[in-house]
Amino acid sequence: MKRRPTITDVAARAGVSKSTVSLVLQGSPQVRAETANLVRDAMRELGYVYNRAAATLRGSSVGLVGLVINDLRNPFFTEFAASLQMALAAAGYATVISNSDENTALQAKLMGSMIEHGVDAVVICPAHGEAGATFDPLARAGIPTLQVLRKMDERTDLFPFSSFDYAHGSAEATRHLIGLGTRRIAFVGGQDERSITQERMAGYSAALAEAGMEPLRLPGRTSRAFGLEAARRIRAEHPDCDAALCFNDLVALGMLAGLAREGVVVGSDMRLIGFDDIEECALSWPQLSSVSCDIAVFARDTAAALLGWLSDGQIPPPEQRAAVHLVPRASSLGN
Template identity: 60%
Template sequence: MERRPTIIDVARHSGVSKSTVSLVLQNSPAVKAETRAQVCRSMEEIGYVYNRAAATLRSSTTGLVGLVINDLRNPFFAEFATSLQMALSERGLAAVVANTDENIGTQEQMIGAMIEHGVAAVIVSPAYGEGHGGFDALERAGIPTMQVLRRGDARTDLFPFASPDYQEGGRRATEHLIEMGARRIAFAGGLPERAVTLRRMQGYREVLADAGLPELILTGRSTRAFGRELGARLPQDHPEVDGVVCFNDLVALGMLSGCHEVGRRIGPEGLRVVGFDDIEECAQVWPPLSSVRCDIAQFGEKIAHVVLDRIGAGVWPYSEWFSPVSLRLRASSTSS
């Protein structure tokens, strides 16, 4: 069956009325045990999934929305999840939040559990790895699903994708460093086979190509530990580097520590560093860290409204959407 099975399909398959199926779904005591078992077998055989939360949303009551996040330890993703959850709460909805810890198997398991519990929609910041990661199950269940911040499934006609404009962020960070006088600019962090790394890197590469400047790609895990290690060895391995665009703020914050360990100054009189995401800590460290601001709180609110509108209208407004970014300049890259 190509389309999602309906109550009518269950009724026909089990040989009972539509109203009887509805009573089974409502756990009504008026249905005999034998009939209930017969209906449940039919639902399983034809792949029917009752989306209780979507039904309650259509009745303007409360429901559940699944939120699957690849790494809630990262402040960037945690802020997104918080803002989205609060936006849903304002509409009388609850978010079921799951952290997959970058494990595709855990993602599949969590999505399966959310389907069983009848979420009205699912919002996924996918983990990377082999396998479908639960997207095929979401398609079969007919649950509206949106990918955010990362793209884990290429079928954006089924699972629309939204993120900040990472390419533009990489471009702005690199242009800023050139304006500040940097001429040997490195891109640091991020695993090279991942689309999110390539998008952030693409803006950097385009600007350098236009300026006739060489690239220096220093990829690695997007962690403080990697940034600290790189910052400590950068003066010895690449003494000519005078500017760095970091894959994210964690790498940049680690780089500040690594440079401090070996006595390398950060800022106009040393190495100019720009992070990416503009998490809260960027303004609290010393020197304060320049960063590409994604306004992730507003992004989370926007996604909540898009998904809720999709539940009500039945149509996604787009297959891809990129929110604008800006550059927050601080002492790590400029004296002003």
């Protein structure tokens, strides 16, 4: 196996200097088109592969963006990751996707590895818990970092935060349920100490208060399995409950399955609304009402903000909220 060709080899072959080759590589307009073609031909003939490590060492960027997600198995995040990766790839950046699995120690380790690799920027939906070990090294290295969907570090001048306007969404959903004549609305799933839960609860509580209704809370994980379990518990412990707003679609879909097991007709006996509006909502039976957060658009906006930061030094505002809206379907409206 022979050595990979370098720009020096290309230069020799094309009969120019390596500086010229470098210029061509960067698409500089100051090299004559004719010469540039000569160089490009030489590259093709030699099977030249650009060596980013060398370029990086000399001082240019790595072309790598780190993405750290707290739960990559959640389709909502998967969609975010996939869309973000596509948008960044279009701008020539590769994406290192990592799953912290809600483990702050692992998250800090992953972040260390990313910084070593010299990522140009980081997008992080942080694990819940101690965040210093993750964010301090980023601050020290001065790496542009965006917190998305969850805020764990308050230095939003360093780490701008962007998310959805969850409080409005949950208020809208709750009012929708109240308008349908429900009497007792539960909020199911999500841990109370987490910021997303708090935001979603806030809108729910506010809407209930407007109507003079009492909240009913079933905290828990944010998985399908918990939804299944919650369906059983809510029937056993709160027989008067006739509607549920779920932390997310996974919980709602779990409840949907659980309520079917219990013989409950979703849409009339019990009205159900999820959060996120993942693709499956329109495909379930009955179809699941959900507060739609257009994650693909959000991902593209995130990519745009990041690219603006990287290319023009345009620091995004400390906090941004994307609009959400309720998509009513059979699970709340009935058939």
